[in-house]
Structures are given as structure tokens and as C-alpha cells.
Amino acid sequence: MTETNSNSYLRRLGVWDGAAIVIGGVIGGGIFRTPATVAERTSSGLPVLALWAIGGLLTLAGVLCYAELGARRPQAGGIYIYLREAFGPLPAFLFGWTMALINYPGSVAAVATTFADYACRAAGLPGLWVKPLAVGAIAFIVGVNFFGIRAGAWMQNLFTVLKLAAITMLIVVGLALAHGHLGSIAEVDTAHPVPPGAWIGALLPVLFAYGGFHYLNDMAGEVRDPQRTLPRALALGMIGVVLCYLLVNIAYLVGLGHAGLAASIAPAADVMSHVFGAHGATVMAIGIACSTFGYCSIAIAGGARVLQTMGADRMFFRAVGQIDSRWRAPQVALAVLGIWAIVLTLSGTFGQLLNYTTVGEWLGHAFGIATLFWYRRRFADQPLPYRVPLYPALPFIFVCTVLGVIVATAIDTPGDAGMSLVIIACGVPVYGLWQWWERRRAA
Template sequence: MTAETHPAYLRRLGTWDAAAIVIGGVIGAGIFRSASTVAERTSSGAELLTLWAVGGLLTLAGVLCYAELGARRPQAGGVYIYLREAYGQLPAFLFGWTMALINYPGSVAAVATTFADYACSAVGLSASWVKPVAAGAIALIVAVNLFGISAGSRMLNVFTVLKVSAIALVVTVGVVLAHGQFGNVLATDATHALPPGAFLGALLPVLFTYGGFHYLNDLAGEVREPQKTLPRALGLGLGGVVVCYVLVNFAYLAGLGHAGLAASHAPAADLMRRLFGENGATLIAVGIACSTFGYCSIAIAGGARVLQTMGSDGMLFRAVGRIDPRTHAPQVALAVLGGWAIVLVISGSFGQLVDYTTVGEWLSHAFGISTLFWYRRRFRNEPSPYRVPLYPLLPVLFVFTVLGVIIATAVHSPSDAGMSLVLISVGVPVYYAWRAWQRRGA
């Protein structure tokens, strides 16, 4: 078979491009909004910063496991590939059914709407513009990515720099507002310390804010020297995110205080407003808009690679598995994912989809990491360019943490967890019906 008959992805992403994908995939709007939820569940700044650091370390354990998986199988598709090889087509299909067809486009629709909210607010447009702007943003991202990973990466790099600049601005403002009085930030009250049983509940929103680190593995087929680049980029990217998150929360505490942070619905805007007035709130709205736009770009690019891999496996229509021979981009998959996300934006039906698939997303992380045990047994004599340190402690720690998150989510939102399991289960008859249809058409 010639390369023209079966075009493949080109490895064009270097270490910094790949690290930007990690940073952009993790940092969306959450850190600018969810810190107040964590503050509500803690009694001091020291506890809050400890939670963000612990959440980062736990996520880093998962990232290191993903680094070994990506180095072992540096192909587009990420978790779908690992599940297919370790557990077979059905579990892999259920992952793709839940994530690539529901969670990814639902998340893109939700975050694109958040982008439009902030963008419209920053330029003074009315709420009636939110849906058109969100749909237009998705269409623009798809259009750029149709030209290949290089074009998409250049756009992403710009927005990653802008979002990190917004974080740097928030940190600077917090330090200025503290007037050198940093002792109060870490002050603790032993009489109101967080009980051990409440720790996981307070950790939940932290871990959710650290989500999104898996997108680089979806794009592994386009990373140069992946056995070296993937571990470096995942480590650098997630390490940078942890530093950003801890510093931003330190700034919130320095500028607003623990009680002020807990009472704030928009801590970044409130912090900026204290120093610059409404102009400051507008400025950070632009920064959040850039951050959310960058996330959408990564989710669309990564999700499309999962769809394309499923199509090439015959798990979707073959056209979805096509890679354009000129741009080496999965153009049909990009159009399908982007188009479905736009439908969700216009219909406004993405909110419950995202809630319903949260448990599915975390289950995919648990099962994805668990495939590492299969790879270690199945290929015990095969040298791996990267091995996760402290094996099997780190993968076991991450899997049990994720299972704890799932249980806590089910307790907190049983209806959402139940619907998530229903959506996954619906994929079983769909899988067998699809296979039967394929056999009849063969």
C-alpha cells in the first residue's frame, strides 16, 4: 500500500508544542471560578493550598502513567488504543461512545459557551450573541485544524501564552493587594481543621479542575520522537499547571482572604476589580475568554483523533477514519465533532450531557491507567523507553483515587452518576447492532 492510498499523521509536535497541549487542556475556566468552592469546604488558607498541591501530585501520578502508555503506544487515539489492545473492542467502543461522541462535544459546547459569555461581556455584546459567538468559535477552530496539526498548534500556542499571561496578572495583583502581609494567607485554626472524612469531598473540585491532561495522548501520533517527548511534555506541562494553580490560589487568599474567596462567585474578577475597578474585571474576562478558547481547540483536535481511529477500526463509518492526504488532518472527524458540538450549543442541551458523562470520564481514566498492568505483564521482556517510577504504587494510587472520586460523585449526585452508567450501557447494544450491520454489508 502506498502512503498516498493510506495517508498517516505527520509527527510535527515538539516538546514545547506538546507541553502547551497539556497546559491548554488542563487550564480552562475552572481555576478562575472553582477556587471559591474549595474555599467553602476548607477552614484556612493553609488547608486550601495543601489541597491544590495534593491534587496536583495525585494528578501527576496519573500523568506519569499516561507517559509510559504513550511511550509504549505513540499512536493517535490515546485511551481508545490502550483499551482495545488490553481489553478488546467492546470496552474500547464504550470509551469512544461515551467520550468522543458525548463527553468531548458536550465539553466543547459548554466551554465554548463560557468563552462566548466572557467574550461578549468584554466587548459589550448582549446575551443574545452568546450562542452565535460560541458556534462561530467552534467553526473557526475546526477550520484552522482542517489545515493540519501545525496550524492548530500555532493557534494553540498563542492562546496558551495568553492564558498563562492572565494567570501571571492575577498572581501579581494578589501580591500587590497583600501589601506584604503574607502571614495571614497561611494562618490556620486548629479548632476548625478539616476532618479527615471531609478531605475527599474538598478534593473533588480540585481534581476536576486538573482534568484534561489526557488530550496529548490522543494526539500522540503527531508528536516527534514520542518516546522521549511525551514523558517530558506531560511532566513539564502538568508541573507548570500545578505551579500556576497554587500561585493563583495564593493570590486569591492574599487579595481576598479565605472568607472573601469562599464568598466570591468570580474570584479572579473580584481580585482584579479591587485594584483596577471595572476595567480590571473586563481585562480578566478577556483572559478567561482566551483560556477557554484554547481549551476548545485542544478538545476538538484530540477528540477528532479518537473518532478517526474508531473510524479506521470500523467502529464508525469508514469516512470518519479518513486522513486527508494533503493536510494529514482527520477532516471528516473534525467536521463531525465540531458540527455536533455546534448543534449542542444552539440547542442548549450540553449541560446535562457533561454532568451525565463525568463518571464515564473518570472511569475511562481508571481503566486507561489499569491497562499499564496488562502491558507490563504482556510485554515484560520488551524494553520500554520510559517506565513510570515507583511502579506499581503510582498507578494503584491513581486508580484508587479515581474510584474514590467516582464513589464520592455518585453519593453527591446519584442521578448524574446513574445516567452516566446508563449512557455507557446503551453503548453495548449499539456496539452489537453495529457489528451485525457490518457483517450484513460485508
């Protein structure tokens, strides 16, 4: 399809729009809770910071690989497109089956509920408002994205700025509490001995908190000069995320201490409360609400484009593959994804679904990066302004590490990992039935 085709996307996203999508897609609610889990599984602040640095470097390696993949195939669909070209339609369908129909709407439902919970705390509303507010947020985001990528990008940029403002405030307050005692980060927490090897389990939540960097590739069909813009936006956004995560963890450690962080269920609110009391916790609740709302906006926009690409490939209902000729938005896909996310929100089943699809998501990342080897062999002479550095080491390290994380997850939670594989396997007969139906309809 060409840029002038009325059933195609328009390239309207620049470098800063793309970087905002990367930052907003990664920073949701995880950084406000996950550090406590990491502290529980370590003995002092230094291993905590080391784990966040390792996770950041590993994710940055994956992002650099995604930058080349996006430059090679700058169109909507992201991993789905790469898997379809390199490994065929069945693996691509299984990824879309797991992500676009379960993981994306499930994550939207979960994070929208988190948004509503913190928004109610900040406004002093009772808990019975949480579900209606979460449903309203999803409907509002879908409605804004109906008017095209520029409207969606404006909203994403606004909430990315707000979440960065909240994080900056948290960092400043946390470091102000240090009073020059940064050396306390290295003190060993003898009250909570940690068995050897526990840090490996602590790497799992760190990597999950770094997830979400793929959303820009899902929207690559709307990026201007994608061969140059995608690598710059991905690298700029991910470097910003890593710096934010490291500084936030330093603020937690100097503000609460390692033991205090490990015992906290809301470390961000605890740090703010030390300085501003109850008002500080309210301010932090507003910041977390902005952060989670921004994530929902990006997840809905990215997930809808994967769903639309599947529909255009006749891997899903044809109507879902349509793009509105006026606003150049996948309105049917947006509506389908939004309605399903609302159903999951009201049913409250999203939490277990997300646990079940986590392995599938990271398998998708591993195989998505692995397609880079196929592209390098098949299109060895293709001119590109950007190629991933240290090839093949970076993609090889990323794929092997992610597969190792998946194995560790399966050992740690075999039930969830097993159900994830069952959900993926269930896509095989669905794919067969869908192909049979398409052939029958064509005949």
C-alpha cells in the same frame, strides 16, 4: 501504517508543542471559578492549598503513567487504543461512545459558551450574542484544524501563551495585595464552620479542574520522537499547571481572604477589580476568554482523532476514519465533532450531558491507567527510554484514588452518576448492532 502513507498522520509536534497542549488542555475556565467551591468546603487557606497540592500530585502520577502508555503506543486515539489492546473492543467502544460522542462535544459546547460569555462582557455586547459567538468560535477552530496539526498547534500555542500571560498577571496582582501578610492564609474562618470530612468533597472539584491531561496522548500519532518527547512534554506541562494552580490560589487567598474567596462567584475578576476597578475585570474577562478558546481548540483536535481512530477500526462510520492526504488531518471527524458540538451549543443541553458523563470520563482514566499493568506483563522485555517511576505504586495509587473519587461522586450526586452508568450501558446494544451491521455489510 507508515509515515509515508497518505492516509496517516505526520509527526510534527515537538516538546514545547506537546507541553502547550497539556497546559491548554488542563487550564480552561475551572481555575477561575473552582477555587471558590473548594474554599466553601474548607475552614482556612492552608487546607485549600493542601487540596490543590494533593490533587496536583495525584494528577502528576497519572500523567507519568500516561507518558509510558504513550511511549508504548505512540499513535492517535489515546485511551481508546490502550483499552482496545488490553481489554478488547467492547470496553474501547464504550469509552469512545461516552467520550468522543458525548463528553468531548459537550465540553466544547460548554467551554465555547463560557468563552462567548466572557468575550461579550469584555466587548460590551448584549447576551443575545453569546450563542452566535460560541457557534462561530467552534466553526473557526474546526476550520483551522482542517489544515493539519501545524496550523492547529500554532493556534494552540498562541492561546496557551495568552492564558499564561493572564494567569501571571492575576498572580502578580494578587500577591501585590498581600502587603507581606501571607500569614493570613493560615487564619481559620470562624464565620463559616465546616463539618469534619467536608474536605473530601472539596477534593472532587480540584481533581476535575486538573482534568484534560490526556489530550496529548490522543494526538500521539503526530508527536516527533514520541518515546522521548511524550514523557518530557507531559511532565513539563503538568508541572507548569500545578505551579500555576498553587500560585493562583495563593493570589486569591491573600487578595480576597478565605471568607472572600468562599463568597466570590468570580474570584479572578474580584482580585483584578481591587487594583484596577472595572478595567481590571475587563482585562480578566479577556484573559478567561483566551483561556477557554484555547481549551476548545485542543478538545476539538484531540476528540476528532479519537473519533477518526474509531472510524478506522470500523467502530464508527468508515468515512470518519479517513485522513486527508494533503493536510493529514481527520477532516470528516473534525466536521462531525464540530457539528455535534454546535447542535449541543444551540440546544443548551450540554451542561446536563457533562454532568452525566463525568463518571464515565474518570472511569476511562482509571481503566486506561490500569492497562499499564497489562502492558508490563505482556511486553516485559520491550525496550523503552522511559518507564513510570515507583511502579507499581504510582498507577495503583492513581487507580484506587480515582475509583474512590467516583464512589464519593456517586454518593454526592447519585442521579448524575446513575445516568452516567446508564449512558455507558446503552453503548452495549449499540456495539452489538454495529457489529451486526458490519458483518452484514461484509457479507
